[in-house]
Amino acid sequence: MxxxxxxxxxxxxxxxxxxxxxxxxxxxxxxxxxxxxxxxLHKSIFNGNYKKVSELLQHPPPNWNIEEEIGRKDKHGNTPLHLAVMLGRKQCIHALLAHNAPVKIKNNDGWSPLAEAISYGDRQTISAVLRKLKQQSRHHMEARRSNLVRALYEIKDFYMELKWDFASWVPLVSRMLPSDICRIHKSGASLRLDTTLVDFNDMRWERGDISFIFRGDKPPHESLTVLDNEYECYQNVRYEDADIEDEVDVLMSTDILAAQMSTKTINFSRAQSGWIFREDRKELVSGQYQCDLYAIQGLVLKQRKRREHLSNDDLQKNRALVDSITRGRRASLSNGSIDSNVSIDLPRRCSLQPPPVPNLTWEQYISADKGNCPQLGRTPVHKQSNKTLRATVAMSKDFPLSVEMLLNVLEVIAPFKHINKLREFITIKLPSGFPVKVEIPVLHTVTAKITFQKFEFRDNIPETYFEVPSHYVEDSRRFPEL
Known part of the structure; x- marks a missing residue:
C-alpha cells in the first residue's frame, strides 16, 4: 500500500x-x-520550495486536477510558470515544462511566460520555454488536424483571391506601404497560398515569391511546406526545436512586443449616406457581391514594448542583428550554397545578471489589489499606446463561402502574420453575412484593407500544384519564424 x-x-x-x-x-x-x-503550487514556487513543488506535481492531492492547477491563474493572472520564470526558479521551470505547463497564456498585464523569460534574461530558460511553445503549437495543430481535414473535404474545390492594400494616416508612410494579392487554391484536403508579401512586422516588410502548401493527406511532419520560388528552395514547417539559437539571440536583442485588438467595447452600426435623408449604405464589391456596410466602433488597438533587458548599446545594435541574420541567409541562397548546416557567424547573447530578489512575502503578493501586481522580476521599462480605431466591414449574404469555412482555411495558413491578423478579426462576432471587404488595423499607424475580389468553384485543379517541384532544395532555416 x-x-x-x-x-x-x-x-x-x-x-x-x-x-x-x-x-x-x-x-x-x-x-x-x-x-x-x-x-x-503558486505558493511553493514563490517560496522556492522545490521539494513541495515536485511532490504536488508527482503526487497531486486526490481533489486536484493537475492539468487545471498547472494552468491556473492567480488574482494577478500569473500561472505557476509565470511565477517560476519571473523569480528565476530554474528547477521549478523545468518541472512545470516537463508537465506541459501552458506557455501561450498571458497574465493580467498581457505578458506570456516567454516574455517574462526574456525580461529575466536567462538564456537557458528562454530556450526551454521557446522549445515548449513550439512543441505545444505543433500538438495544437495535430489535435485540430482531423477536424481541419474533414472541414476541407466538405468544401467544394475553389480558387480565391485576397487583395491586401495597406494605408496609413501618416502621408509619407502611406506611399511606402506594400500591396499584395494572395491567391488560394483548394482541392480536396489540400490548400495552396501564393503571395509576394513574405513578412510584415513593425513597419518592415520583406518581398518575395512565396507559396504555402498544406496537404491533409500527408503525415503531420510533411503536411505544411513553404516554397521560396525565387531561390527554388523549400522548408517543411515542423514547429521543431532542432536549431533555435538564432531565434533566442533575436529575442534577447530586441523589444518584447505585445499587440492586441481589444473588442470589449466593440459595436456595429450601419454606415449611412446623405445629409438630410439618411439611408443605409450599400456597396457592390468585386463587381458581383451586393454588401451592407457597417462601421465598427469601440475597437482599441493596444501596443506595448518592453526593453528592460536591453542596454543602450543593444538598442543601437538590435536591428542590425536581425538584418544580419536575414541578409546572411538570403546571401547564401543567392550564391547557390543552400546548406541547412551553414550558420551565421554572430556572437551568442549571454545571460544577463539576475534581477534583485524581491523583498516580498507570498502573503503580500497574493493580497495585493488586483490590477496592482507587485514587481517580481526586472524593473519594467516599457511604452504603451492605446488607439481607438474605426474599422469598416462590408457583409454579403451572397458569398458562396461561410465564415466558419473561411476560419478553417485561415487557420491552416495562420503562420503568416498578416493572415493571422485577418483570422483574429474574423473571430469577433460580426453581423450576418460574409465579410467580403474589411478594413482592420495591423499596426499603430497602419490599416489593411482586405478584399475578396475573386471567388470561383473549380474542378480538376492539378495535383502537382500541391507538390514541391523536384528540383527545389530543402533549406530548414529559410524561414526561421515558421
Whole structure:
C-alpha cells in the first residue's frame, strides 16, 4: 500500500482517507479528503520550495486536477510558470515544462511566460520555454488536424483571391506601404497560398515569391511546406526545436512586443449616406457581391514594448542583428550554397545578471489589489499606446463561402502574420453575412484593407500544384519564424 506525506510531513494512508480505527456505521460520515491550500503550487514556487513543488506535481492531492492547477491563474493572472520564470526558479521551470505547463497564456498585464523569460534574461530558460511553445503549437495543430481535414473535404474545390492594400494616416508612410494579392487554391484536403508579401512586422516588410502548401493527406511532419520560388528552395514547417539559437539571440536583442485588438467595447452600426435623408449604405464589391456596410466602433488597438533587458548599446545594435541574420541567409541562397548546416557567424547573447530578489512575502503578493501586481522580476521599462480605431466591414449574404469555412482555411495558413491578423478579426462576432471587404488595423499607424475580389468553384485543379517541384532544395532555416 503506497504512502504519502501531507503538508506537515505526517504519513497518511492512501486509501481515500477513510478512518481505519473503526468501521463506520451507516449513520456515520466518512472523513473528507484532505483539503489543500488555495494556490498551493503558486505558493511553493514563490517560496522556492522545490521539494513541495515536485511532490504536488508527482503526487497531486486526490481533489486536484493537475492539468487545471498547472494552468491556473492567480488574482494577478500569473500561472505557476509565470511565477517560476519571473523569480528565476530554474528547477521549478523545468518541472512545470516537463508537465506541459501552458506557455501561450498571458497574465493580467498581457505578458506570456516567454516574455517574462526574456525580461529575466536567462538564456537557458528562454530556450526551454521557446522549445515548449513550439512543441505545444505543433500538438495544437495535430489535435485540430482531423477536424481541419474533414472541414476541407466538405468544401467544394475553389480558387480565391485576397487583395491586401495597406494605408496609413501618416502621408509619407502611406506611399511606402506594400500591396499584395494572395491567391488560394483548394482541392480536396489540400490548400495552396501564393503571395509576394513574405513578412510584415513593425513597419518592415520583406518581398518575395512565396507559396504555402498544406496537404491533409500527408503525415503531420510533411503536411505544411513553404516554397521560396525565387531561390527554388523549400522548408517543411515542423514547429521543431532542432536549431533555435538564432531565434533566442533575436529575442534577447530586441523589444518584447505585445499587440492586441481589444473588442470589449466593440459595436456595429450601419454606415449611412446623405445629409438630410439618411439611408443605409450599400456597396457592390468585386463587381458581383451586393454588401451592407457597417462601421465598427469601440475597437482599441493596444501596443506595448518592453526593453528592460536591453542596454543602450543593444538598442543601437538590435536591428542590425536581425538584418544580419536575414541578409546572411538570403546571401547564401543567392550564391547557390543552400546548406541547412551553414550558420551565421554572430556572437551568442549571454545571460544577463539576475534581477534583485524581491523583498516580498507570498502573503503580500497574493493580497495585493488586483490590477496592482507587485514587481517580481526586472524593473519594467516599457511604452504603451492605446488607439481607438474605426474599422469598416462590408457583409454579403451572397458569398458562396461561410465564415466558419473561411476560419478553417485561415487557420491552416495562420503562420503568416498578416493572415493571422485577418483570422483574429474574423473571430469577433460580426453581423450576418460574409465579410467580403474589411478594413482592420495591423499596426499603430497602419490599416489593411482586405478584399475578396475573386471567388470561383473549380474542378480538376492539378495535383502537382500541391507538390514541391523536384528540383527545389530543402533549406530548414529559410524561414526561421515558421
Amino acid at each position: 503506497s504512502k504519502k506525506s501531507n503538508e506537515s510531513g505526517q504519513s497518511t494512508n492512501n486509501c481515500d482517507n477513510i478512518l481505519i480505527h473503526s468501521v463506520p456505521s451507516t449513520h456515520e460520515t466518512l472523513t473528507q479528503p484532505e483539503t489543500i491550500e488555495e494556490f498551493a
